[in-house]
Amino acid sequence: MKKIIACFTLISCVAIGSVWGLAEWSDIKKKIGKQEEKAITVKVNAATNEVQQKKEIANSLDLKNQEAIQERMLNSYQFFNSVKGSFHYASKDVGFDYTVNYQLKWKNKMVKYYVKTVENNKNAIDELSYDAGELKTIYPNVKKYEKIKLDIKNKGVFKKIGEVVVRNSDGTKEYRYPETQLYLGMAENSLHSKEIAVGFLEEKNLWTVKRTEQLLGRQVVVIEGTLNPYYQEKLMADTFTLWMDQSTGILMKYETIRNGEIIDLLETTNIKIDEEFEVETVAIPTTYDIYTPGK
Amino acid sequence: MKRFQVLFAMLIVFVFFVSYGGIQASAACVNGGLDVLDNDNNAIGSSDNAIVGPWEYQKSTNSFRGDHRYLPSSPTSSIYEYNWKFSSCSGHYGNVYAYVWDTKFSNERASYRMFNHQSFPASQTLNVYLNQRTAPGGWNYVGKTTHAKTGVLALIVPTGASGGTGADAAKIVYSSY
Numbered sequence: 001m002k003k004i005i006a007c008f009t010l011i012s013c014v015a016i017g018s019v020w021g022l023a024e025w026s027d028i029k030k031k032i033g034k035q036e037e038k039a040i041t042v043k044v045n046a047a048t049n050e051v052q053q054k055k056e057i058a059n060s061l062d063l064k065n066q067e068a069i070q071e072r073m074l075n076s077y078q079f080f081n082s083v084k085g086s087f088h089y090a091s092k093d094v095g096f097d098y099t100v101n102y103q104l105k106w107k108n109k110m111v112k113y114y115v116k117t118v119e120n121n122k123n124a125i126d127e128l129s130y131d132a133g134e135l136k137t138i139y140p141n142v143k144k145y146e147k148i149k150l151d152i153k154n155k156g157v158f159k160k161i162g163e164v165v166v167r168n169s170d171g172t173k174e175y176r177y178p179e180t181q182l183y184l185g186m187a188e189n190s191l192h193s194k195e196i197a198v199g200f201l202e203e204k205n206l207w208t209v210k211r212t213e214q215l216l217g218r219q220v221v222v223i224e225g226t227l228n229p230y231y232q233e234k235l236m237a238d239t240f241t242l243w244m245d246q247s248t249g250i251l252m253k254y255e256t257i258r259n260g261e262i263i264d265l266l267e268t269t270n271i272k273i274d275e276e277f278e279v280e281t282v283a284i285p286t287t288y289d290i291y292t293p294g295k
Numbered sequence: 296m297k298r299f300q301v302l303f304a305m306l307i308v309f310v311f312f313v314s315y316g317g318i319q320a321s322a323a324c325v326n327g328g329l330d331v332l333d334n335d336n337n338a339i340g341s342s343d344n345a346i347v348g349p350w351e352y353q354k355s356t357n358s359f360r361g362d363h364r365y366l367p368s369s370p371t372s373s374i375y376e377y378n379w380k381f382s383s384c385s386g387h388y389g390n391v392y393a394y395v396w397d398t399k400f401s402n403e404r405a406s407y408r409m410f411n412h413q414s415f416p417a418s419q420t421l422n423v424y425l426n427q428r429t430a431p432g433g434w435n436y437v438g439k440t441t442h443a444k445t446g447v448l449a450l451i452v453p454t455g456a457s458g459g460t461g462a463d464a465a466k467i468v469y470s471s472y
Contacts, residue, residue, distance in 0.1 A: 094401055094428070096457035117404075117455075125455035135422055141454040142373055146408075148419045150441050172359075173433030174392065181441065185424050186404055199431035230432050234398035264428075292417065293376050294345075294410040294449035 061246055063212070063221060066204045069244070070161045073197035075178055076249035077155045081106040083250070085271035087190050091264045093236045097121075102187035103279045111152050112279040115187040128185050129282040135183065136282045144291035145284045156180030164198055175199075189266060193251040200240055203228055212246065215253065216271055219246045227256065237263040248273060324384035324445075326471040332379040332448075333464040334364045348375025348452065350462065357396040357432070359464035365399060366452060366460040375452040377462035381445060383413045387469040389445035391421060392434040394464040401428040401458030406451045407437050411444035420444050428458050434466060445469070 062068050072079065082105040090097040097120050104113040114129040128137040130150065137146045159178040166174040177194040184191055201207060207225025214220070223242040232238055237256035245252050252271070256264040323330045336343035339352060350364040364377055393407065409421035423438035445467055452460050 089403070091403070091428075091457070094403075094458040096403060096455075119455050126453065137422070139374065139453050144374065146419070146422065148422045148441065150422075168434075172394075173431070174436070175431055175433060176436045179390075179439055181439075183423050183438070185406075188424060189403075189426060189429075193429075195426050195429040195431065195435075199429060202431060230398065234401065235428070291374065292410070292419075293374070293408050293451050294378050294417075294447035 061221070063209050066201070066207075067161045069209065069221065069223070070197050070201050071159075072246075072249035073201075073244055073251060074161065074164065074194055074249070075158045076192050076251075077178075077180055077182055078158050079248040080250070080273050082275065082277070083191065083248075083271065083273050084275070084277050085268060087266055087268045089186070089189060089266045092261075093263050098186060100186045100189070102184065102191065103277065104182070104184065104187075104191070105277070105279050106155070109153070111182070112281075113182070113184060114280040114282070115185045117186045126185065127282050128183075129280065130183075131279070131281045136284060137185075138282055138284055138288060139291070142291075143285070143288045145288045146291050147284075150181060152181045155182065161198075165202065190251050190268060193254075196242070196251060196254065197249075200225065200227065200231065200242070207240075213243075215243055216268060218252065218271070218273070220244060220252050221246050235264060245273075323467075324382070324387055324469055326387060326469060328387075329466060329468045330381055331464055331466045332381060333360050333362075334377070334379075334462050335362065336379075343380050345378040345380060346376070348373075348377075350375075350377055353397075355397050357398075359394045359396070363397055363400075363461055363463040365397075366462075368459070369402075369452050369457065370454055372454065374454075375460075377450045377460075379448040379465040381448060381465075381467055383411050383444075383446040384467075384469065385411065385413055385444050387445070387471055388443050389420070389440040389467040390470060391423075391437050391439070391448060392466040392468070393425060393437050393450070394433070394466070395425075395427055395430045395435050395461060396432040396463065397461055399459050400430075400461030400463075402426075402452065402460040403428045403458050404455075405460060406453070408449045408451060409440055409445060409447065410449070411442075411446035413444070413446070417446070418442065418444060420446075421448070427461060439470075443471075 084103045086101040088099055099118045101116045112131045116127045117125050119125045124140050126139050133151055135148045135150045156179045164176050175198050207223055210222045210224050212219055212221055220243040226239050235256050237258045239257045241255050243253035252268045254266045255262045332343050335341050350366050353365050354362045403426050405425045405427045407423050410417040410419055420440035420442045425437050448465050450462055
């Protein structure tokens with residue numbers, strides 16, 4: 001009798017478990033269906049955005065429209081397919097001095113890039129490259145490397161400046177830069193200068209377009225402005241000048257200034273845009289160990 | 296008596312299976328949900344954070360919940376880290392934000408990584424960069440995970456960075472696409 005009761009209990013539990021499992025599976029299927037619907041919507045939106053991006057590229061930049069200037073710098077990736085060059089980036093305030101070499105090429109919906117950062121004209125402190133679905137970074141000073149699988153399918157979505165700065169209900173500000181999977185390390189300071197596009201240029205009464213001029217064979221927009229109190233304290237500077245490539249939004253040069261002295265300086269030393277070149281890849285020395293943060 | 300023992304054992308097994316799905320994932324791990332972890336989350340030296348290197352604990356009125364960690368200089372022969380130990384979440388992408396407000400935060404090459412430890416070896420799903428020196432004050436979007444997996448967020452400071460590095464609050468907004 002006891003055995004029969006035990007068997008009955010066991011069967012009941014299995015039955016309850018099965019009913020519960022089927023219910024869960026049904027929920028999962030519904031969720032997958034909803035996700036597929038969203039994915040289709042995202043694809044349609046992406047196609048619409050691509051059309052908008054092409055229109056943007058075709059348009060010349062209105063130098064009287066401050067938002068258009070900010071958006072050109074903020075969405076710079078959308079305005080070129082390949083770039084190769086280098087820049088010098090230094091600060092008297094905190095004492096860094098870098099030379100950054102970069103190569104980036106989009107071709108047939110495939111992307112490759114390479115960035116090398118050299119400190120004080122001596123040692124490479126890091127090198128990174130993306131090729132064939134893999135982003136590799138090496139740190140020669142500590143003989144470590146990182147690898148991450150990454151499937152870059154597009155440049156991301158063009159974002160209007162009005163969508164970027166959001167005031168949260170708790171009073172904090174949120175800066176939602178455009179989503180992109182082009183992670184170019186130090187080269188972003190020139191090729192995708194999102195922090196400056198949004199931060200330095202946030203208060204439109206503090207800056208103006210002064211002129212256009214030629215720099216390294218490119219037409220650049222020269223912007224002069226006053227830093228807001230937050231940046232004045234942070235950067236130990238009062239004013240700034242930016243030289244933005246008019247066609248692509250690449251930040252070719254910038255200076256922050258206090259009492260006539262340059263405090264921070266970024267200056268492009270050579271650049272080729274949409275020309276043919278080969279992109280290097282990082283070779284990981286066999287003596288290097290993998291680095292896994294966050295353990 | 297044995298009847299009750301068998302029933303009790305079955306009940307335990309059943310309850311375990313029902314609740315298993317929620318054991319490891321964050322409660323916020325749903326589309327549109329968000330998780331926030333501060334530095335020293337809820338207590339100095341909190342188990343929600345982990346540190347590699349001499350990060351100083353500092354109070355500041357501009358910081359999230361009034362405090363942050365600060366690393367005045369970069370290492371000379373290793374890599375320093377500040378970690379926010381978000382619960383592992385699979386099935387959703389993570390849009391990751393870092394709170395940067397204190398004007399001492401000036402690392403011109405702050406690098407953020409994310410690892411999901413539900414698989415072995417742990418899978419890296421974020422490899423992004425933020426210039427804390429030129430970043431505006433507030434929540435700065437640092438990037439989206441490469442796969443629908445989130446977990447521990449690490450701010451890494453390799454040799455060479457010169458501006459002081461700040462670690463304040465971090466936030467993940469989950470998304471199903």
